[in-house]
Amino acid sequence: MPELPEVETVRRGLAPTLEGARLVRVEARRPDLRFPLPPQFAARLTGARVLGLTRRGKYILAALSTDETWLIHLGMTGRFEVLRGVNARAPGEFVHVAPQAAAHAHIVVETESGARLTYFDARRFGFMDLAATATLAEHPRLVGMGPEPLGPDFTPKGLQSAFAGRRQNVKALLLDQRVVAGLGNIYVCEALFRARLSPRRAAGGVGLTRLARLTDAIREVLEGAIAAGGSTLRDFADVAGGAGYFQHRFEVYGREGEACTRSACPGVVRRLVQGGRSTFFCPVCQT
DNA sequence: CCCACGACCTGTGGGC
DNA sequence: TGCCCACAGGTCGTGG
Numbered sequence A: 001m002p003e004l005p006e007v008e009t010v011r012r013g014l015a016p017t018l019e020g021a022r023l024v025r026v027e028a029r030r031p032d033l034r035f036p037l038p039p040q041f042a043a044r045l046t047g048a049r050v051l052g053l054t055r056r057g058k059y060i061l062a063a064l065s066t067d068e069t070w071l072i073h074l075g076m077t078g079r080f081e082v083l084r085g086v087n088a089r090a091p092g093e094f095v096h097v098a099p100q101a102a103a104h105a106h107i108v109v110e111t112e113s114g115a116r117l118t119y120f121d122a123r124r125f126g127f128m129d130l131a132a133t134a135t136l137a138e139h140p141r142l143v144g145m146g147p148e149p150l151g152p153d154f155t156p157k158g159l160q161s162a163f164a165g166r167r168q169n170v171k172a173l174l175l176d177q178r179v180v181a182g183l184g185n186i187y188v189c190e191a192l193f194r195a196r197l198s199p200r201r202a203a204g205g206v207g208l209t210r211l212a213r214l215t216d217a218i219r220e221v222l223e224g225a226i227a228a229g230g231s232t233l234r235d236f237a238d239v240a241g242g243a244g245y246f247q248h249r250f251e252v253y254g255r256e257g258e259a260c261t262r263s264a265c266p267g268v269v270r271r272l273v274q275g276g277r278s279t280f281f282c283p284v285c286q287t
Numbered sequence B: 001c002c003c004a005c006g007a008c009c010t011g012t013g014g015g016c
Numbered sequence C: 001t002g003c004c005c006a007c008a009g010g011t012c013g014t015g016g
Helices: A004-018 A041-045 A133-138 A156-163 A170-174 A185-194 A208-227
Strands: A023-028 A050-056 A059-064 A068-073 A078-084 A105-111 A115-121 A127-132 A270-274 A277-281
Touching (some): A023 A041, A170 A185, A185 A277
Antiparallel strands (some): A023 A105, A068 A127, A105 A115
């Protein structure tokens, strides 16, 4: 589910509760998510203070006072819920888009100040790890990851080098986290539409003019989505159970058969399957 | 190295 | 109403 804007929404939601907080009780209700949790996972978190919460691509990174960093990936259905204080369950305080089954509450963390954080993940495609902060950049999940699309290293020329000689289509390569970090199926479709670029083009053949449109489009889409609190199709919720609303601004994703939203374009949005995943695009104005 | 594809896991929505 | 299949926001491992 969550791509960069949703992960950033979760990070911002967790920050007020976690930053500076000491973790006093940690419960792992099963030994694994997608992968086994690291050895002594709960014990290594217990007693630690969270120094800061950052994000890299689709990972949330919690730097700890123990000189370790807690890495969190939400997979497709990972979700955090934050309950604060004794009145946390007061009627009406939280709106749950889809109440999470207790069976999927895998990790529970309580802070010294009485907040409780629960990680739910129905499909268990999410995963967590603990790694020494000093060598975090060498972590296998982070090493080789492409530039942050909202940072200064994401440029048309950089994208051109990443695409050079590649015959794969642009859509598939933009989903590759080594090319650019944080994009997923929705925002790649939306960005390609805004850039008027066909998802079927061979990546290596795209010129700088188009790549400049693409990098701009990616930034615009992601910034708009973060400002809207992410997109909620079925699973995504922020830490208070609320929905994002960027899905109302989708121009192609999920709109197969609808008229192209670009003014004066006579096209109809089509769906095709690339690399086993749906791509939505306008075959008339995306070239 | 590059690329295509199946696998992982559960829930849900649409069609019949 | 009920059943079954297709599909879902991600990533990894394997094979050619």
